[in-house]
Amino acid sequence: MIRFTFDGRALTAKPGQTLAAALLDHGIKLVGRSFKYHRPRGILSAGVEEPNALVTVGTGGRAEPNTRATDLYVYDGMVATSQNRWPSLSSDLGSALQLVAKALPAGFYYKTFFGPPKLWLFYEKFIRRAAGLGPAPVEADPDRYAQRAAFCDVLVVGAGPAGLIAARDAARAGKRVILVEQDAELAPSLLRDPQEIEGQPGSVWAASVAAELRAKGGRVLTRTSASGLWDDNFICLSEKLVEPGQVPQGAFTQRYWHVRADEVVLATGTLERPLTFANNDRPGVMLSQAVRTYVSRFGVVPGQRVVVATSNDDAYLTATALRQAGAEVVAVLDSRPSPAGQDSGFAVLNCAAPVSAAGGKRGVTGVTALIDGAERSFACDLIAMSGGFTPVVHLHMQAGGKLDWDDAAQAFVPGATRQNVRTVGSAAAPAPAETFGALGPAKQAFVDFQNDVTVADLDLAWREGYRSVEHLKRYTTLGMATDQGKTSNMAALDRIARREGMEVPQAGLTTFRPPYTPVSMGALVGLATGEHAQPTRRPALYDLHAAKHPIWLNAGYWKRPRAYPVGSETLAEAGLREARSVRQAVGLCDVSTLAKFEVQGPDAVQFLERVCQTTVGKLAVGRGRYTFMAREDGLVFDDGTVWRLEDNRYLLTSSTGGASRMATWLSYVRNYLCADLKVSVVCVQEHYAAIAVAGPQSSAVMAELTGAEAPRHMSVSETGIAGVPVLLMAASFSGERAFEVHFDARHAEAVWRAIEDKVLQAGGAPYGIEAMELLRIEKGHLVVGPDIDGRLTADELGLGKMVNKAGGWIGAATLHRPDFADSMRKQLVGIEAVNGGSIPEGAMLVRRVGEQAEGHVTASGLRIMEGGSIALAHLMGGHMRHGEELYAHSPTRKQTVKVRVGSPHFYDPSGERYRD
């Protein structure tokens, strides 16, 4: 026996039983409380359509709320808890809401909570507390979820007899087959209604078909729900590897499959429809096939005195199963006229239907029926009802399929499809049934059990003018609960059609959207949680940096050291110390993440002069220059350097953050705009590690390391450090004499250690992004993102003098647009705090607080040696406004600082410090 608890009560279950079966086995009929009125609810169904018996299963971060007890197999140690009740399930104070149910009709909140917005803040607390069913866990989910792709020729959804035969036929035809079944067992309908197939007991036959599929290379997945079907037969499967709340035995608790199938076969079967009568939601009112499932499959008889209410023949199988199990079938209420059912051997009453159930939270005690216009009551402890069968057409519709109306079955069936999807079995041909509408007081006759929508609610919405079924759905919340209206949809359409005086197909139909059954958020996330929530890119020197315990910066996906604090230094203190070390001595910084492209070929220069706004052709071998790139609209979107390494070989660098975009851009330019050029463009971002060495002593450090005089500013030499061949490029992003050392990343650690050794000897230190920001802001160098944000031209960024006047670069033509001549477009400026204070990054630049913003602060720093807050900014007409005083105002940070506009170059504007 399996041991579990329900609301703290220790219980046992037989192997293979669902929680619902186990509870019924113990005589427990009250399982939950309804969403809105807290009405007592029991078990309606035996499958995924269950609207009532929702529980929280598991504990801590593994707890899963709103889990259907009918779709949950009991395991040893399972902890199940009822929901939406206080202090207990049987004595729920919330049930007092039933006394004021008249004041809470459909859409009551639309009519009630009018008034000043502040009042809503008051209401909200109570509404939020009252809303919902089971509470979401607040602890982290300790389990892992897998995501996986799969491809097949034929995907079969549903492993009933029709699905098994379809899968077997496909496998025998040599197709790659995947068969999925949401139940734990294959062919669950054969467990409910045992029969022989091909000379074997049904379950044996099903197992043999599955074995044949596997032997032919097919895949059979149980406890797997096809949750959505998308374009091109892309279908998502949600597989439970263990039951909800259960500790996984293997690596994963669930697996989410992304399947691409040439053909999809839907053998999804049907769902039984409830009947609509007063108190049809009481514990002890169940669907007929569900009762039969509990009796035949799980060995549980849910009641001893049973009234069967039906509109079709199928329910007679239930009556027979109950009788065989020893229960008394008090009466069969058949809505059809005689002689329907008269040869069944049961006490059949024709033209009969239930009007009202009697009983309370402990279950039904009787039923009143309308029989040929007269009412009659029966004592019973179980009502087994069947209002016909609704094909499961969700996936068919999600694939863009149409629905046809089957008059005999009073149901929508799959029609034309626009994808290679077909439906087989009972989903394509449901059993005949009739409908007869709702009986009994409309206020107590429930249509949508999970969202507490009654016939009266539908009628109210109709009276208030909601004619479109889509509007009515939203107004009443019909079909919007976790069960997605699986048992309510057709009853609602029938009611609307009757009010309108039309047939159901004319009443319309709501859209079936994924998922078919709820999918755990964890399954959608997969392994992308915690530190793996997004890809992490580690530079070649990552481990070396990590040993220094830096403050890390997530720069895009890259992990970069932001600062290397010494002792108890804060980020700001460490950053300033490192920046001063560069200004006064020398520092080294890992710049491996820079984008780098090797451009080779006889047409390399033509290619680069299309991409870069600066001249490239005049560069001598061994020389480089700062450059920047524009889109077709003429606006600058990235910058970097270009170096001529050989006659027809260049190295182009650009920003870290824009690296992927630049790779895409260069590929586009190469393959579409310059397809005729003889040029090769290869991204070597990861091949080359790079270290920046900056400071007045950097030349001496490099000379000592290489044994040769360091190249002059914007020159490159091929040399060696620690025995590793390196490109030594004299370029500065700090305002000091500086170098970038590029080399094969496999040797990153050896080169870093050699350089660091000399830097430390020279009184310097490693520096991170924080110091780099301070240095470059003071110098007025730009960063892609905040400063180069793709909205300014080269002129507006102060780069106009460097633009290749001969044109030819991408974006040159569009710069003649009249809009670009507007002198009040934003332009890059520097700003400095006038009376002290720190200029907030992102602040608006205004003449007076409250006035229209004329620009914004893109990057904020300080004068490294002297102190004082400085910043770069985009300002309307900024180039003409040097000397003007404005306010940098940040309402979000509640900071306002008076600033003076000026040049963006706060440090060594003539560039003297670049030179030895």
Add this chain to the structure above:
Amino acid sequence: MTDVVVERLGFAPLQLLDLWGDPGGVQQVLGHALPPVGRAEGGVLRTGPTSWLIEGEVSALKAAISGDGAIAAVGGGLLRVRLSGPNWRSLLMEGGLFDFESPAFTTDCVVITVIDHVSVTLRVEGPDSCLAYVPASHAADLLHFWQISAGGLPQ
């Protein structure tokens, strides 16, 4: 218990050959023609319409393609990882997009695809192993992903 061994082979001298012309003499240097799209031969993998990844020495090849293409070193940025064992195809389906289980994906087939958000170049070495070229910056993440996934493959 896992049926896949994830083995970090380390880095190798890798070059990317990019052609804009039609050089003669390549076959003579390599001992075989450049492989077609989706295939590999010897130490050469086709990685694009005009590009090949080459493992090994390329100075003779450089001379052979002169004027018709270029070669760039890329080996410092690609970690080689071998996936071996009967379930290596199954492992690659985890977090993947490509049909590694296709019977047509056989020895010396090459694909560049995305696995767990990372662009990976893969070459089938034989029935029981596959060689992956993983961007070095993503390697730690992807190896972690493979190690976790290998422990829970579907049967």
